[in-house]
Amino acid sequence: xxxxxxxxxxxxxxxxxxxxxxxxxxxxxxxxxxxxxxxxxxxxxxxxxxxxxxxxxxxxxxxxxxxxxxxxxxxxxxxxxxxxxxxxxxxxxxxxxxxxxxxxxxxxxxxxxxxxxxxxxxxxxxxxxxxxxxxxxxxxxxxxxxxxxxxxxxxxxxxxxxxxxxxxxxxxxxxxxxxxxxxxxxxxxxxxxxxxxxxxxxxxxxxxxxxxxxxxxxx
Numbered sequence: 001x002x003x004x005x006x007x008x009x010x011x012x013x014x015x016x017x018x019x020x021x022x023x024x025x026x027x028x029x030x031x032x033x034x035x036x037x038x039x040x041x042x043x044x045x046x047x048x049x050x051x052x053x054x055x056x057x058x059x060x061x062x063x064x065x066x067x068x069x070x071x072x073x074x075x076x077x078x079x080x081x082x083x084x085x086x087x088x089x090x091x092x093x094x095x096x097x098x099x100x101x102x103x104x105x106x107x108x109x110x111x112x113x114x115x116x117x118x119x120x121x122x123x124x125x126x127x128x129x130x131x132x133x134x135x136x137x138x139x140x141x142x143x144x145x146x147x148x149x150x151x152x153x154x155x156x157x158x159x160x161x162x163x164x165x166x167x168x169x170x171x172x173x174x175x176x177x178x179x180x181x182x183x184x185x186x187x188x189x190x191x192x193x194x195x196x197x198x199x200x201x202x203x204x205x206x207x208x209x210x211x212x213x214x215x216x217x218x219x
Contacts, residue, residue: 028058035064040072043079050086062090062097063109070112075119084120085171093124093175102143110143118150122175125151130183133190141198149202152210181215188212 034049042049053061069075069083091097098121101113117125129148132140158173188208196204 028056028060031056032060032064035061035068040068040079043068043083045078045082047082050082054086054089057090059097059100062087063101065090066098066101066112066116067109069116070108075115081172084116087116088120088171093121094128095121095124099128102147103140114143114147115150118147118154120172120175121151122173123177123179124175126179126187127183130187130190133187133194136190136193138195141194145194145198146200149199149207152207155214156210179214184211184215 031053035053038049050065053065065083065087069080069087072080072083074080087095087098095117098113098117101109102117104110117128121128125147129144129151132144155176158176188211191204191208191211194204199207
């Protein structure tokens with residue numbers, strides 16, 4: 001069995017899109033305040049608050065949900081899965097608000113966005129990192145490389161999981177599709193130019209090998 005045989009070429013879950021509701025400033029502020037202050041138990045399955053939030057596409061709401069997720073210590077609990085799915089529903093696969101947050105310069109906010117992007121962003125996160133690395137700006141390495149490391153680890157984690165039996169796990173995995181050999185080659189070439197200091201305690205060569213193995217299913 002080749003690497004990532006776990007994955008199937010299924011189409012992403014196609015939920016009926018929610019109709020966006022235009023909020024005035026006061027309504028946005030109230031919803032953000034509620035998200036920021038309710039007990040974590042309010043983010044469990046069937047949360048009426050999160051159901052409301054999915055109708056209102058505003059970056060302030062996404063950021064509030066992202067930070068509540070960040071402050072939940074155990075990222076494997078159901079509340080975190082529900083929060084991540086809500087953010088994905090709001091943002092779609094491109095996660096524009098999260099990318100802005102990742103590059104904000106605020107360490108906590110950047111780390112919060114990075115975790116979610118690597119946890120559920122899949123191929124779209126891989127491609128965005130590739131796009132940003134093309135600029136060869138050293139100041140971006142500090143947040144792009146950790147996000148890439150976590151993303152690749154997530155690919156391996158999914159490969160080693162049993163077939164998902166819970167709907168929220170399927171939703172978390174659905175964007176982890178295959179990439180092309182050309183993109184893998186380019187990613188590896190760009191990483192070769194990144195100084196070792198940005199890989200922290202990760203073996204750079206092992207990361208490159210792990211990325212190279214992504215091509216197994218695309219040949």
